[in-house]
Amino acid sequence: IVDTNSVKKGCVRTVADP
Structure with missing residues (x-):
């Protein structure tokens, strides 16, 4: 996935960035 953040x-x- 592409992390929009x-x-x-x-x-x-x-990776998901919190």
């Missing part, structure tokens, strides 16, 4: 930070990660 990380995308907003400018990083695309496949």
Whole structure:
């Protein structure tokens, strides 16, 4: 999955960021 929270930070990660 793509964590939208990380995308907003400018990083695309496949883990959920709390």
